[in-house]
Amino acid sequence: NAGVTQTPKFQVLKTGQSMTLQCAQDMxxxxxxxxxxxxxxxxxxxxxxASEGTTDKGEVPNGYNVSRLNKREFSLRLESAAPSxxxxxxxxxxxxxxIHTQYFGPGTRLTVL
Amino acid sequence: EDQVxxxxxxxxxxEGESSSLNCSYTVSxxxxxxxxxxxxxxxxxxxxxLYSAGEEKxxxxxxxxxxxxxxxxxxxxxxxxxxxxxxxxxxxFPQGNLIFGKGTKxxxxx
Numbered sequence: 001n002a003g004v005t006q007t008p009k010f011q012v013l014k015t016g017q018s019m020t021l022q023c024a025q026d027m028x029x030x031x032x033x034x035x036x037x038x039x040x041x042x043x044x045x046x047x048x049x050a051s052e053g054t055t056d057k058g059e060v061p062n063g064y065n066v067s068r069l070n071k072r073e074f075s076l077r078l079e080s081a082a083p084s085x086x087x088x089x090x091x092x093x094x095x096x097x098x099i100h101t102q103y104f105g106p107g108t109r110l111t112v113l
Numbered sequence: 114e115d116q117v118x119x120x121x122x123x124x125x126x127x128e129g130e131s132s133s134l135n136c137s138y139t140v141s142x143x144x145x146x147x148x149x150x151x152x153x154x155x156x157x158x159x160x161x162x163l164y165s166a167g168e169e170k171x172x173x174x175x176x177x178x179x180x181x182x183x184x185x186x187x188x189x190x191x192x193x194x195x196x197x198x199x200x201x202x203x204x205x206f207p208q209g210n211l212i213f214g215k216g217t218k219x220x221x222x223x
Contacts, residue, residue: 004156033210043157043200043213058210090156099145099164100204100211104156 002026004105006091012111013081021076021108023091031094032074033058033102034066036087043090049074050097081112115140119201119214126191126221134186134217136201144209146184148177149200151216157200191221 045058
């Protein structure tokens with residue numbers, strides 16, 4: 001039972017390159033989230049998926065796209081990476097539509113040069 | 114606008130020196146307040162959920178309390194392994210997304 005897994009753990013991109021961050025959960029949770037964490041900024045919500053087949057924008061969606069592939073998997077895509085997207089990215093899940101106690105993955109540290 | 118403010122930004126304690134971390138919030142209606150622990154290079158780890166003013170929850174050396182405007186995370190006789198960043202988050206009615214504070218970095222020296 002791995003909980004929430006994220007791949008890759010580290011990634012270095014050049015400006016303009018694209019990549020997809022992967023997140024998978026084996027908790028049978030309906031809702032999944034993508035956050036970014038920057039020094040002095042706290043966790044900020046990028047996109048979320050309340051259930052399979054739905055996605056919605058969070059606080060900072062510009063420059064990102066997401067895909068809820070199935071109930072287990074939620075991916076985050078950077079189409080044309082920019083240095084401002086250098087950050088640590090976390091995926092999380094919750095099994096409740098009412099109380100959003102979230103469980104986080106280990107994170108992906110992304111550097112855009 | 115819903116907001117969460119944590120203080121202090123950093124706290125250094127000697128082993129055994131008890132203290133408290135503060136989380137002040139403004140939200141239209143509180144569905145829940147959450148405390149997480151985050152170790153360097155890792156994802157946040159869930160600690161507590163508090164739902165209403167007056168509620169308290171405990172886990173080992175940690176006790177979380179909630180009032181209508183703030184929450185405290187009390188650390189009793191801390192040990193070096195309690196060193197981490199502690200994050201607070203709130204969820205607004207009816208089913209709002211979590212809003213996180215910037216965290217308090219706790220260092221406990223032996």
